[in-house]
Amino acid sequence: MNETSNKVFISGNDAVALGVRLARPHVIAAYPITPQTTVVEKLAEMVEDGSLHTEYLHVESEHSALSACIGASAVGARTFTATSSQGLLYMVECMHYAGGGRFPIVMMNANRALALPWNIYNDQRDSLSQLDSGWIQVYVEDAQEALDMMIQAFAVAEHAKVLTPVMVNLDGFVLTHTYELVEVPAQEAVDKFLPPFKTTNKMSFEAPTNMGFTATPTHYAEFKYQQHQAILDSAKVIAAVDRAFGEQFGRRYGGLIEAYRVEDAELVLITLGSVTGTARIVVDQLRAEGRKVGLLKLRYLRPFPAEELRALTRPAQAVGVLEKNISMGYEGTVFTNVRSALAQNGRDIPTLNFVAGLGGRDISKPDIAQMFAQLSSAAVELPANHVIFVNLGVETK
Amino acid sequence: MSRPVVKLPFQPKHITDFPCGTCDEAGHLVEKLSGWRTATPAINPALCTGCLKCYLLCPEGVIFKKDGKVAIEFDFCKGCGICAHECKFDAIQMIQGGA
Numbered sequence: 131m132n133e134t135s136n137k138v139f140i141s142g143n144d145a146v147a148l149g150v151r152l153a154r155p156h157v158i159a160a161y162p163i164t165p166q167t168t169v170v171e172k173l174a175e176m177v178e179d180g181s182l183h184t185e186y187l188h189v190e191s192e193h194s195a196l197s198a199c200i201g202a203s204a205v206g207a208r209t210f211t212a213t214s215s216q217g218l219l220y221m222v223e224c225m226h227y228a229g230g231g232r233f234p235i236v237m238m239n240a241n242r243a244l245a246l247p248w249n250i251y252n253d254q255r256d257s258l259s260q261l262d263s264g265w266i267q268v269y270v271e272d273a274q275e276a277l278d279m280m281i282q283a284f285a286v287a288e289h290a291k292v293l294t295p296v297m298v299n300l301d302g303f304v305l306t307h308t309y310e311l312v313e314v315p316a317q318e319a320v321d322k323f324l325p326p327f328k329t330t331n332k333m334s335f336e337a338p339t340n341m342g343f344t345a346t347p348t349h350y351a352e353f354k355y356q357q358h359q360a361i362l363d364s365a366k367v368i369a370a371v372d373r374a375f376g377e378q379f380g381r382r383y384g385g386l387i388e389a390y391r392v393e394d395a396e397l398v399l400i401t402l403g404s405v406t407g408t409a410r411i412v413v414d415q416l417r418a419e420g421r422k423v424g425l426l427k428l429r430y431l432r433p434f435p436a437e438e439l440r441a442l443t444r445p446a447q448a449v450g451v452l453e454k455n456i457s458m459g460y461e462g463t464v465f466t467n468v469r470s471a472l473a474q475n476g477r478d479i480p481t482l483n484f485v486a487g488l489g490g491r492d493i494s495k496p497d498i499a500q501m502f503a504q505l506s507s508a509a510v511e512l513p514a515n516h517v518i519f520v521n522l523g524v525e526t527k
Numbered sequence: 528m529s530r531p532v533v534k535l536p537f538q539p540k541h542i543t544d545f546p547c548g549t550c551d552e553a554g555h556l557v558e559k560l561s562g563w564r565t566a567t568p569a570i571n572p573a574l575c576t577g578c579l580k581c582y583l584l585c586p587e588g589v590i591f592k593k594d595g596k597v598a599i600e601f602d603f604c605k606g607c608g609i610c611a612h613e614c615k616f617d618a619i620q621m622i623q624g625g626a
Contacts, residue, residue: 349537
């Protein structure tokens with residue numbers, strides 16, 4: 131960084147670390163795992179060089195990392211953790227504790243395939259298996275958004291009406307290890323945007339509380355209703371935080387969903403994460419050929435933008451969901467969620483589920499153009515199987 | 528010594544009557560545990576020396592000091608019988624039957 135510019139050329143993981151430092155967490159507890167490792171290495175370096183004042187806890191596992199974050203959050207500390215894939219799965223028990231305890235922890239997750247077969251490359255089967263754990267989930271598209279969302283995530287999580295942990299997802303390697311030009315906001319500006327965390331939901335000598343208690347069948351369901359409602363209500367907070375962020379820093383991301391050329395789109399492809407950039411180029415190419423195609427990027431999976439999806443697909447004759455995920459034995463989970471939202475429209479739009487990018491397999495522009503071609507056919511006649519594995523390298527019949 | 532107070536009945540009317548997540552006023556107990564008992568300890572004050580061994584060993588912390596001897600908070604005694612087993616003066620007898 132030189133004196134005239136606050137732009138730096140950094141990786142997605144570096145952007146996460148810089149965003150976390152700007153958010154001034156009191157406690158960080160994390161365990162390294164590829165491809166998240168350089169986030170926690172960078173944060174450790176920042177603690178070492180004195181530029182980050184935080185209690186950095188070296189723990190022996192991801193289960194301990196999130197447990198430590200819960201403990202720290204329970205005394206009112208702002209806490210951060212980061213993980214990926216198998217590490218996320220090792221956190222799962224604690225994830226439900228964090229959600230149910232309403233601890234506004236922020237986690238970075240580097241989306242990576244799940245074993246077996248062992249694979250360190252990108253897909254989204256890790257986080258998408260955790261939609262039910264009571265966390266808000268956002269998927270970012272580039273390094274700038276990764277940095278900015280670290281700051282926004284704390285603002286959303288700690289909002290009194292939300293008090294829910296937030297998971298910020300970056301596609302492993304594609305995003306975590308790709309270098310981009312990123313604007314780094316000034317600390318004073320971030321301090322103004324994100325004041326210190328204050329809550330009454332904590333242990334304290336002055337106002338002793340009972341935390342993490344039991345609820346019997348008489349009272350348990352109400353706590354789950356509250357969590358459900360808080361995450362639904364977070365949609366408004368997410369929009370307000372994004373608006374305020376835009377006013378302060380000049381960058382906005384548009385809430386739960388981003389629409390691209392869908393106004394009159396007959397064929398709409400739905401994506402999440404970094405593959406959106408490739409899909410946008412394909413949409414532009416097809417538009418130049420006069421095809422009415424559009425793109426919807428799901429930014430948040432929880433809360434789920436059901437209403438927005440319904441409104442934005444109104445002119446569509448076929449809708450495709452491209453996801454790096456499969457719920458074996460049925461279809462992709464994102465597809466199930468999208469279908470459920472569209473079904474409320476009262477009309478049955480033909481839909482296809484494109485399962486692609488598993489274990490880091492490339493998704494090319496021709497692949498996406500082919501998806502639009504298949505959608506075009508599906509608008510006339512649905513194929514027998516609506517779940518399409520893209521780019522399987524072998525015959526299956 | 529302060530003892531738990533049961534704020535019965537906890538009868539929430541609105542979702543906002545519930546705390547936000549599992550964080551609420553310390554010691555806010557909404558249930559008694561007396562229903563767990565199948566046997567009930569009875570203290571014989573004539574034999575009790577006030578040695579406090581039962582007070583120290585009660586796993587529920589429901590034995591308290593009273594007039595130099597001990598007494599039991601029956602709202603939370605689960606009737607485990609440890610006090611009767613440990614009393615060196617046979618001052619506590621377990622009587623069949625719960626609350």
